[in-house]
Amino acid sequence: DVGIARSICFLAALTVALLAAVSLRRREWPAWAGAGVALAVALALLLPSTLLQVGLRDATQPWFYTNDSTYQIELAGDLLLDGQNPYGHDYRASGMERFYSFDGSASEEVREREVALEHYAYFPGTAIVSAIWRLLPRPYDDFRVFVVLMTLAGFLATLAFRAPLGWRLAIAAFVVANPIAVRSAWFGQNDAPSITLMILAFALVSRGRYRWAAASLAGAVLLKQFAVVAIPFLALMLVKRQADRMELRRCALVFGGVLGAGVLPFLLADPVAFYDDTVKFGAGTYKIVGYGLSGLLIRAGILADREGSYPFAIVALISWLPLTAWLALQQHRARELWPGAAAFSISILVLLFIGRTFNNYYLVWPMMGAAVAALLYVGEAREGGARPSG
Template identity: 30%
Template sequence: MRAALSKMTSPTLYLAVIGGLQLGLLWLLRERFGIWLPLAGTVVFAGLLLALVRVPGRWGVKLLGLFLLVALTTAGPMVESMVTRSQVGLTIEHDGLVQTEAAVDRVIAGQRIYGVDWSNTQVARIPWTTTAGPNPALRHFVYDPLPVLLGIPFRLVTGAAGLPFDYRIVLLLFLALGVAGVAVLPAPPSRRFMITVALYLNPLISTYLWTGRNDIAFVVMVVLSLVCLTRGRVRYASLALGIALALKPFAVLAVPFLALALWKRWNAPTPTLPQRGREKVGRGREIWVLSGALLVMPALVTILPFFLVDAAAFWRDTVLYTSGGVADAYPIGGDGFGAFLLATGIIHRNTDSFPFWILQLLATAVVLWFNGRAFLRRPTAGRWMAGFAAVLLAFTFFARFFNDNYVAVILALILTVPAFGDVPAVSRDELQGHAAGSSVAA
């Protein structure tokens, strides 16, 4: 059984199936993206697959080949879409991309981005068929400030150079950061290969990335937080997760697993020397305080100025709009429990109000309880990621809407679990080093 599972979760199979699907999708979309990207991708894909099957070792070369394949088949269509847009205007762009770009311009001009009308922007040109009437996003801006703030330097540079600004420039940098982050995971190169394929050579992620959806940003930072944790870099792990939280609130669901990892780290048994015990407690408190500060700082620093300008508008756009707390809330839909309630007639209209938060709270608490206990029994990166993916599934499935991109992100994260596997998420290197230092001092 274990041997069969190992074969099902091998680098060769991941590349053949997941990478093959991405390549096949590019061939299907060759009229949009051109023939050169799928053609070049096919050559690299075939060579890389052959190397995995026939050449033992040489993982450095194989990983470089994978990076090239990601550049061609994931980043390439993004660049092609940016060029096409500069020539013919909007084609496949997501309304969130267009609205974020408009928000960048408003912030540069010193204007508000919450509680304002977007109907005079290009957002109004994006088709909307989910509900009768105009897109409710024309009256709400659902994203937190950090995604907008990250776009400002690129908007200024492209403007000064006389070039069109496309927010996918920012997403391309997150893609590069994500690939680089996985490359330093303290795991065998075959595992890093699989994670890179699952996240960054995966049509579940790429399809939405090409249109400018920004899920890649928070996913990269959550994964980077876990990588830092496996390397014993607790402060960097906290900061990375804090940035993820400031990018998208879904990242808050990973906070309990970071907290459990810290608790496990600083409550590990040590020799019962009084001095060493006191130093351990002091060191643990210091790490807890610093980690907590780094975790909340990105969201606090980026959100507070906008919140102070108009707290009611910020709350209405980012919380009430998505939870059904306003008359023109985002409609119930997607593939989750809300769609089931609509199909069975329990909810009559997709614009109705319903207390989904109760179901979300209950489901999240139950899933977190079981996965948290599993992580404490065996604190590995695989269980950390499995727990986060499971809690994210519980929270989003019972939400007002369970969009297709949420499904895609969760499935992609689940695919990384076998590769993260038994990599320790709680490294005691710092603790052991501190204990050794205390022993010398004694």
């Protein structure tokens, strides 16, 4: 029954409307009141639908009322707990094949058709976190509970920026309660943990906490490959903040240490499987889906079918890479910090568009880049430009 979840959302909207009416009379509110209202609205939008899905899944079977990415991440965590490598693992008899039949049946046709059953496309941070999360009692071991908590943590990450409180609250509400974030929480799309850590990395740079920012960005990369695009732009932000060579070296060591701690065990265990699953599968094996360039080429008849080859590497080399280099140059020439986040937003949008797969919820990445750029802009406008650390 989705009526309860819908009713709570409408009550949240009614509460905001009533507070807006009161604000016409009372213009001054304590800071905690604004933060509390924004967070309460986010909880009203996120929790009921997610907990409903978690409960329905717990009452039936693990392949119902979930998403294939969430389900496979949970299976990867279980494999780690059993001392097995999720990369190169055959998932065709794991229960995940029953998800793709949509009725819970195990079909040989599905096992042969769904190539995702032979790959684990996500970076190691997902499996590591899942292994820890799976230690919780049911149904709280559902990975979507972690996704919801990290979505809400995005609210706190946004508040960490140097910007007027009103702007931070408004953008924080947008970060955690936008339609993509709300749907991703209950549906089981796993972008929020990486996005939250990426936002936190930008916030920490703005506050001069460079090594913590490097660690946060490394965590973001471990949880989702898309965060790799933020690396050059955040590095240039450190340069613009006049971080010296020693500090830049320390940041690089922190970033490499955190990333290496997550990646190296799996890379050393089976480098071929790790590459095939995390790079080759997404760039050249997975079927073409979505609204990007590859889908347009299919519709235009230039590409034969959705299972065929698509020259992603060539397209990226002649389009995305020069654009990203140009954006980095413009960021370097700019006096402020906010062009770095704006450049990231443009770069990730183009990369996603030319990719083999471009799902609609991928748009949350450039959206969050734009949100970060707005926070940096209003913060710098108040302080009079990019301010180097003392």
